[in-house]
Amino acid sequence: MSETILSVRDLTVAFDTRRGPLTAIDRVSFDIGRGEILGVVGESGAGKSVTGSAVIGLIDRPGRIAGGEIRLRGERIDNLSPEAMRRVRGKRIGMIFQDPLTSLDPLFRVGDQIVETLRTHTDLSGRAARTRAIDLLAEVGIPAPGRRIDGYPHEFSGGMRQRVVIALALAAEPELIIADEPTTALDVSVQAQIITLLKRLCREHGTAVMLVTHDMGVIAEAADRVAVMYAGRVAEIGPVASVIAKPHHPYAVGLMGAIPTLSQEADRLSQIPGSMPRLTAIPKGCAFNPRCPKVFARCRVERPEPIPVDASRVACHLYDAAERAA
Amino acid sequence: MSGYDLDAGDAPPVPLPEAKPSRLARWRDSDLLANFLRSKTAVAALIATVLMVALAFAAPLVAPQNPYDPAQLDLINSNLPPIWQADGQAPYYLGTDDQGRDVLSAVLYGLRLSLIVGGLGVLTSGILGIALGLIAGYAGGFLDTLIMRVADVQLTFPAILIALVVDGVAKASFGSALDVGPLIGLIVVSIGLSFWVQYARTVRSSVMVEKGKDYVQAARLIGLSPPVIMVRHVLPNVTGPVFVIATINLALAIITEATLSFLGTGLPETMPSLGTLIRTGNRFLFSGEWWIVAFPGLALAGLVIAINLLGDWLRDALNPKLQ
Amino acid sequence: MLAFLLRRVIQAAAVLAVVGLIAFAMFRFAGDPVNQIVGPDTTVAERSQIRTDLGLDDPVLVQFVRYAGNVVRGQFGISYQFRQPVSQLLAERMPATLELAFCATVFALVVGILMGVYCALRRDSWIAGLFQAVSLIGISLPTFLIGILLIYLFSVTLGGLPSYGRGDTVRLGWWTTGFLTASGLKALILPSVTLGLFQMTLIMRLVRAEMLEVLRTDYIRFARARGLTTRAVHLRHALKNTLVPVITIAGLQLGSVIAFSIITETVFQWPGMGLLFVQAVQNVDIPIMSAYLLLVALIFVTINLVVDILYTVVDPRLRLSTGRAA
Numbered sequence: 001m002s003e004t005i006l007s008v009r010d011l012t013v014a015f016d017t018r019r020g021p022l023t024a025i026d027r028v029s030f031d032i033g034r035g036e037i038l039g040v041v042g043e044s045g046a047g048k049s050v051t052g053s054a055v056i057g058l059i060d061r062p063g064r065i066a067g068g069e070i071r072l073r074g075e076r077i078d079n080l081s082p083e084a085m086r087r088v089r090g091k092r093i094g095m096i097f098q099d100p101l102t103s104l105d106p107l108f109r110v111g112d113q114i115v116e117t118l119r120t121h122t123d124l125s126g127r128a129a130r131t132r133a134i135d136l137l138a139e140v141g142i143p144a145p146g147r148r149i150d151g152y153p154h155e156f157s158g159g160m161r162q163r164v165v166i167a168l169a170l171a172a173e174p175e176l177i178i179a180d181e182p183t184t185a186l187d188v189s190v191q192a193q194i195i196t197l198l199k200r201l202c203r204e205h206g207t208a209v210m211l212v213t214h215d216m217g218v219i220a221e222a223a224d225r226v227a228v229m230y231a232g233r234v235a236e237i238g239p240v241a242s243v244i245a246k247p248h249h250p251y252a253v254g255l256m257g258a259i260p261t262l263s264q265e266a267d268r269l270s271q272i273p274g275s276m277p278r279l280t281a282i283p284k285g286c287a288f289n290p291r292c293p294k295v296f297a298r299c300r301v302e303r304p305e306p307i308p309v310d311a312s313r314v315a316c317h318l319y320d321a322a323e324r325a326a
Numbered sequence: 327m328s329g330y331d332l333d334a335g336d337a338p339p340v341p342l343p344e345a346k347p348s349r350l351a352r353w354r355d356s357d358l359l360a361n362f363l364r365s366k367t368a369v370a371a372l373i374a375t376v377l378m379v380a381l382a383f384a385a386p387l388v389a390p391q392n393p394y395d396p397a398q399l400d401l402i403n404s405n406l407p408p409i410w411q412a413d414g415q416a417p418y419y420l421g422t423d424d425q426g427r428d429v430l431s432a433v434l435y436g437l438r439l440s441l442i443v444g445g446l447g448v449l450t451s452g453i454l455g456i457a458l459g460l461i462a463g464y465a466g467g468f469l470d471t472l473i474m475r476v477a478d479v480q481l482t483f484p485a486i487l488i489a490l491v492v493d494g495v496a497k498a499s500f501g502s503a504l505d506v507g508p509l510i511g512l513i514v515v516s517i518g519l520s521f522w523v524q525y526a527r528t529v530r531s532s533v534m535v536e537k538g539k540d541y542v543q544a545a546r547l548i549g550l551s552p553p554v555i556m557v558r559h560v561l562p563n564v565t566g567p568v569f570v571i572a573t574i575n576l577a578l579a580i581i582t583e584a585t586l587s588f589l590g591t592g593l594p595e596t597m598p599s600l601g602t603l604i605r606t607g608n609r610f611l612f613s614g615e616w617w618i619v620a621f622p623g624l625a626l627a628g629l630v631i632a633i634n635l636l637g638d639w640l641r642d643a644l645n646p647k648l649q
Numbered sequence: 650m651l652a653f654l655l656r657r658v659i660q661a662a663a664v665l666a667v668v669g670l671i672a673f674a675m676f677r678f679a680g681d682p683v684n685q686i687v688g689p690d691t692t693v694a695e696r697s698q699i700r701t702d703l704g705l706d707d708p709v710l711v712q713f714v715r716y717a718g719n720v721v722r723g724q725f726g727i728s729y730q731f732r733q734p735v736s737q738l739l740a741e742r743m744p745a746t747l748e749l750a751f752c753a754t755v756f757a758l759v760v761g762i763l764m765g766v767y768c769a770l771r772r773d774s775w776i777a778g779l780f781q782a783v784s785l786i787g788i789s790l791p792t793f794l795i796g797i798l799l800i801y802l803f804s805v806t807l808g809g810l811p812s813y814g815r816g817d818t819v820r821l822g823w824w825t826t827g828f829l830t831a832s833g834l835k836a837l838i839l840p841s842v843t844l845g846l847f848q849m850t851l852i853m854r855l856v857r858a859e860m861l862e863v864l865r866t867d868y869i870r871f872a873r874a875r876g877l878t879t880r881a882v883h884l885r886h887a888l889k890n891t892l893v894p895v896i897t898i899a900g901l902q903l904g905s906v907i908a909f910s911i912i913t914e915t916v917f918q919w920p921g922m923g924l925l926f927v928q929a930v931q932n933v934d935i936p937i938m939s940a941y942l943l944l945v946a947l948i949f950v951t952i953n954l955v956v957d958i959l960y961t962v963v964d965p966r967l968r969l970s971t972g973r974a975a
Contacts, residue, residue, distance in 0.1 A: 056874055097874075102867035105886050116885075117875045134768070168875060179899025479664050482949045484908045487942075491675070494930035494938050498679035542908050581791045588793045589915055608797055608916075611805055612812075623794050631789045636783075 003073075003173050004206035006032040006055065010068035011078075013047075013232075015279075017062065022279040024050050026232045027068065029306070031179050032176065035202060037209040039223030039240065041255070043276050047232040048212040052178040054078075055210065056093050057085040069077040073175065091121040093208075094169030098181035100162035110137075110164050111149035114171055115156035121172035141197060154263045159190035163197065170201060183218055195222045211236060216255065220244055228252045231276055231287035238312025248314040251288045286317070294318060362643070371635035377630050382437035389431035390417040395599055400426045400501025402483070408617050421617040429617055432603055433625045437597040443513055444580035450518030450570050451579070456568065460556045462526065463533025474530070477523040485520035489582055492516040493591050506597050513592055517579045524571050532564040566644045573637035577630045584626055600626040609620070657957050661950040668946035672939035673716045676726070677709070681933050684706050708883075725940035730932050737938045739922055744824045745815055746914070746921030750906045753845035753913075757906075758899055761849040762892075765856025769864065769868060769891075780853065787850035792909060796843040796916035803839060811836045813918040844913040848902045855898055860891040893960070900956035904949040 002111060014026035025047045030037045042047045053059050055070055057077070070078040077088055087093075097103045107115060114133040114271065118124050124132060130149070136143035140163040151152040153161060162182065169177055183191040199222055202209050211223055219226050227237040228249065236249040247253045274291040277283060283290055298317050306313040307320060362368055379434040381388065391398050404426040409419045420429040480488065493516050500508075533556070536542055545555045586592035587601030595606055600622045607619030663828075683699050691699075700706055704715060719725070725735035764784075768777040804812035816832030818825040827833025863869060864887055872882045911923035918924065922941060929937035 036720055058870065058874060086873075086878065088876070088878050089874055093873035095871070097871055099867060103871045105868040105872065105890065107889050108886070116877065116881065120875070120877055120881070164869070168871075174874075407884075411880070475663075476667075479667050482664065482904070483945070484905050486911065487908045487945065490911070490926070491938060491942060492932050494933060495675055495679040497930075498675075498933045498935055506684065525784050533889055562867075577789065584791055584794060588791075589912065589930075591927075595740065604794065604797065611801055619797060623797065627790055627794060630791070631786065634785070634789045 001051045003033050003034045005034050005036075005073060006210070007071040007074070008051075008055065008068070009071075011051065011054060011062055011065070011070060012067035013050055013059060014066040015063045019280075021066070023066070023282075024063065026195045026282075028232070028234050029068075030227050030234065030237055031210040032074070032210060034175075034208055035206045037199065037202060037211055039151050039219035040210060040212045040229060041214060041219055042229035045278075046229040046277055047213075049180050050232075051229070052180050052210060052212050054094070055176075056089055056095050056178055057090075058095075062212060064139070087121075090117055090174070092174050092176065094172070094174040096162075096165055096169045096177065096179040096182045097298070099185040100158055100165050101185065103165050104161060106153055109150050109152055109230070110156070111151075114149075114164075114168055115303065117168055117171045124275055132277055133167075133171075136171060137164070137203070140165075140170075141193075150298060156171045157173040157190075158186055161191065162186060162190075162194055166194075166197065166201070170205070173205065174207065176210065177202070178212070180212045181214070182211070184213070184215065187281045191218070192221070198222065216244070228255060231282055233287055234306065234315065235288065236311070236312055236314045236316075237306070239278065239312075242311045248309050248312060248319060249288075249316045250292045250294050250318070253289045254313075284317075340532040346512070355455055362639070365639055367635055368475055368639035371632045371639070372631040374628065375636060378437060378483075378625070378632070382432055382441050385431070385434035385438050389428070389434045390419075391431040393427050393432040393435050400502040402426065406613055407615075420621045421615075423607070423615070423618045429621050432598060433600070433621050434616060436598055436600040436603050436622060437625055437629065439593065439597070439628070440580050443510055443517070443583045443593075444576055445601065446510075446514040447517030447521070447579040447583065448576050450514055451521035451575065452525055452568065452572055453520035454518055455586060456529050456561070458522065458562075459526035459529025460560070462641070464537065464552055464556055464560075470530075473526065477526055481523050485517075485578065486585055488520040489516040489586060490512075490591060492519055492552060493586060497591075506594065509593065513583055513586060516586070517582050520582065521575050521578065524575070525568060528567045528571060529564050532567070533560050536560045570637060570641045570644055573633065573640055577633040577637065580626070580630060580633070653961075654958070657954055662953055665943075665946055668715060668943060669720065670713070672720075673713050675935055675942075676716065676939045677705075678964060679710060711967070717882070720776045720943060725943075726931075726936035728937050729934045730928070730937075735936045737887040738912055738925060738937065739940060739944065740823065742920060742922045742925050744826060745919060746907060746910055746923060747806055748827055749840055749844060749910055749913070749921060750903065751920060752841035753843075753906050753910075754848065754903050756841050757845035757847075757848035757852055758901070760845075761852030761899075762833065762856050762895070764849075765853040765889065766854065766860060766883075766891075768857040769860035772861070783913055784853050787846050788854075792843060792847060792912045793916050795846055796839070798918070799839050799843055802829075809835075810839050812839070815920060822868055840913050840917045843916065844906060844910055848906060851902065852895065855895055856891055859894055860887055862886050863890045866890075897956055897960055900952060900959065904945075904952045908945050 008031070010030070011025055012023060012027055014023050028051055030038065039040070040051065042048050050059070050063070050077070054065055057080070059065065065078050066303040067091050068078070069076055072088070072092060077085065080088065084129050090282060101305075106111065108116075109135050111130065114136060115126070115129045118129040118132055122129070134145045134149055137149060142148055142160060142163055148156075153164070157166060166182075167178075171323040177198075182198065183194050186194060195218060198209065201207065211218070213219060222255045223240050224245050225238060226240050227242070228235045228247075228251065230251050236243060236247065237250045244256055247256045276292070277287065283300070286292070286295075286299040286304050289295045292299065296317070304315045304317045304318070304320070308314075310317045339469030348480050362372075386392070393399075402595045403415070403418065404416050404424050406415050406422040408421045408429075409416060411421075418428050422428055423432070451455050458473050462470040493512060496512050496515075536559070542555060542559060543557060546552075550558075559566065583592060583599060584604070587599050587607065593599045593602050595602055596608065603622035604619055604626070607615075607622060610616075610618045621635070655706060676822065681695055683705070685704070707715075717922070723736050725739070727733065728735050728738055764780050771777050800812040803810040812966060814836060815827045816834075816836035818827050818833055819829040827837055868890075869882060869887055874885050877886075891918040908923075910919075910921060911927055914921045914923035915927050922944070925937060926941045928934070929941070939943050
């Protein structure tokens with residue numbers, strides 16, 4: 001991996017409730033390099049989006065970062081003042097949300113929203129910002145950008161709006177983009193276009209991307225590496241090809257089994273019995289142990305730490321040297 | 327106020343006979359009571375309301391004087407300040423007005439009158455609104471359109487304006503020198519005609535929802551007549567929202583009566599409600615006899631705020647969407 | 650858009666027609682108009698002569714058409730009390746009411762929006778709690794009681810502000826204004842606050858609720874993710890979106906302000922249409938009552954129409970969608 005852009009170490013996010021803090025993200029660690037796309041997958045509630053929000057500093061009350069650190073090019077950003085963090089948002093980290101229909105302010109022209117972002121983060125004058133905005137719209141593939149720049153969001157289709165959102169995220173040339181389910185709300189036919197666009201732009205600009213999704217198809221298509229999350233923890237992280245072809249963590253094995261591929265018989269689609277625990281009832285030891293087909297005594301008492309297995313890191317006692325030897 | 331969850335009454339569609347005695351138990355077990363006891367404001371508001379209502383209806387027993395009986399008024403005792411001021415005299419704890427009327431007694435009797443008129447007004451508007459809402463929802467068609475259009479037009483006008491117009495027209499028709507009895511009736515009708523719309527709208531939309539449900543169809547197949555179906559099966563489902571509207575409207579009805587009386591078109595000075603007392607007391611504001619207007623004003627404000635707080639709590643408690 | 654407006658105009662006309670019918674019915678059937686004109690010693694023959702002269706023996710439909718024709722030409726009959734044309738009486742008093750309603754609305758809007766925004770942005774502060782408590786009182790207390798309280802505080806106890814009348818007014822054509830003299834402006838303060846207080850609390854509660862809603866939307870989250878300053882997020886994006894629905898309600902409230910001025914004008918002996926109306930009700934002056942009713946209906950209907958148009962101007966989504974606007 002080339003230069004590391006984002007480095008997350010033991011990130012812990014807690015939500016304060018009346019019954020005490022709930023841990024939504026529990027000691028999550030990963031890196032993303034320059035121009036690299038890291039896919040983050042998991043079921044809904046696994047903590048993917050919260051991780052993204054934590055990185056960009058948008059955890060809403062009553063949530064808070066309870067531990068660990070987040071570094072952007074080696075510089076800690078998890079403990080910045082709100083004002084300093086605001087300068088990082090949009091400027092150094094861009095974000096793309098799930099639903100393009102609701103991500104844009106309906107009362108402002110798309111051009112004004114781009115110009116506003118540019119003027120917040122750059123020294124561009126009004127006219128130069130407008131020119132740059134038109135360039136950005138052209139870059140994300142919006143036809144007739146010189147005319148469309150004065151349109152309101154409701155005049156754009158869903159796919160076009162997501163392109164505008166991407167243009168907004170890229171406006172200040174950030175080093176990192178967090179894309180939170182960027183294609184989920186789109187038509188299947190448009191999804192591929194958006195993924196291709198995202199990939200192309202990141203390659204061209206050398207932007208690191210954290211691609212949060214529950215769709216393994218999107219991961220397979222776009223990501224370089226993938227982190228599989230379960231109950232607020234990273235179960236397995238490694239190169240996409242190897243995680244998909246040869247997953248190690250029993251949860252990842254189940255998850256990969258759930259992707260229908262053309263070569264597989266549809267009825268062979270294996271499923272993991274049970275469902276992910278609620279935050280209030282995360283079991284002791286490995287969070288996956290009640291559903292795990294290979295569970296053994298140690299899993300119920302001791303939480304597994306990530307250990308290198310092949311090209312990946314896997315948090316599972318099965319791969320512990322001691323267990324293997326036994 | 328259109329946020330009531332009308333589907334909330336989904337639970338058991340046809341109330342089984344044996345389910346009846348458990349209604350109290352069901353209420354006791356529900357979250358409503360626990361929620362109520364947790365809300366300090368609601369408890370305080372309820373205590374204040376009950377206290378004021380009790381005092382008002384016990385007025386003939388507890389009040390030092392009957393303010394409606396001119397024989398008990400003594401001009402020698404006029405314009406006395408409250409008891410804690412230098413010239414205060416027992417038993418005129420809150421002072422007296424220019425005719426020697428005991429302010430405390432006047433307030434208690436006025437409170438009673440305000441509550442009676444307001445309560446009757448709410449009852450009238452409730453019955454009118456529920457009946458029209460049931461008819462509009464169940465009959466549909468022309469009747470529905472007619473009733474709801476009238477409701478729309480009326481909603482554009484503030485209730486007080488409608489009450490004033492009804493009042494004025496009635497006086498023009500029957501002559502302006504009405505006895506107190508018919509006068510109260512007239513004010514009650516004015517209030518009833520001013521506030522029926524909200525009930526009608528709520529009940530109508532609820533009827534529209536219930537009408538299509540299987541149990542109503544079943545009841546119809548058994549051969550129950552529409553009025554029976556309406557009253558026995560549909561009506562119980564709207565008691566929650568109707569009760570909330572009634573509580574909030576009680577405050578509004580009391581304010582409306584007070585305002586009519588204040589404007590001089592309500593209850594006369596010989597039989598004053600709180601509004602009338604404030605109207606007459608207002609004249610003494612500049613001459614220093616503040617207590618003549620202050621205590622009726624406080625009583626009215628306290629009553630209305632307490633009822634409103636109760637209504638607010640009730641609305642939130644019965645509407646899970648707001649939480 | 651045009652079809653939408655046309656439908657609104659037809660609805661407005663229908664409302665006016667219904668109110669006109671009621672006004673006519675009052676005019677014609679509430680009490681005997683002849684009794685109001687003649688003295689007690691008029692003979693029966695004279696009475697029936699007057700009846701014929703007034704056209705009271707014509708078919709009701711003919712009378713209604715005649716009434717409607719008169720109303721359209723601004724003729725509402727002769728006041729029983731003042732023996733003057735009602736239209737003239739109303740015209741004399743209209744400026745007082747409109748100036749009062751204008752000041753009350755400005756007060757309600759400015760203070761209501763400021764307090765509402767504050768309560769939404771600093772929802773946990775004690776000042777927000779105080780505002781909420783005050784608003785509950787403002788919404789509960791009858792207008793006349795607030796007026797009396799203000800008079801007691803600022804006229805009786807502190808002194809300085811007048812408790813009745815308009816002060817000195819300046820005549821501009823047929824309009825009289827209190828805006829041009831010091832005493833006229835001073836006289837406006839207490840009545841405006843009294844009249845506007847209820848609307849102010851309403852607007853405050855509305856702005857608060859609406860803004861809290863808006864602050865939870867995706868486009869606000871996205872605006873924050875773009876690194877816009879808090880100021881821009883709150884005061885540009887959130888406020889503008891909050892104000893769209895608020896405009897509708899506040900506009901509709903303007904009609905209520907004019908109608909509610911009945912009470913305020915009575916408390917402050919303000920020489921406007923409301924005071925005229927109350928005196929008419931007290932003295933059973935039916936021509937004034939019916940004319941006032943019609944006038945208020947006309948004002949309400951006009952305001953509703955203007956608000957509808959304004960709404961489409963502010964919200965671009967409604968501006969272009971012609972047929973869909975329901």
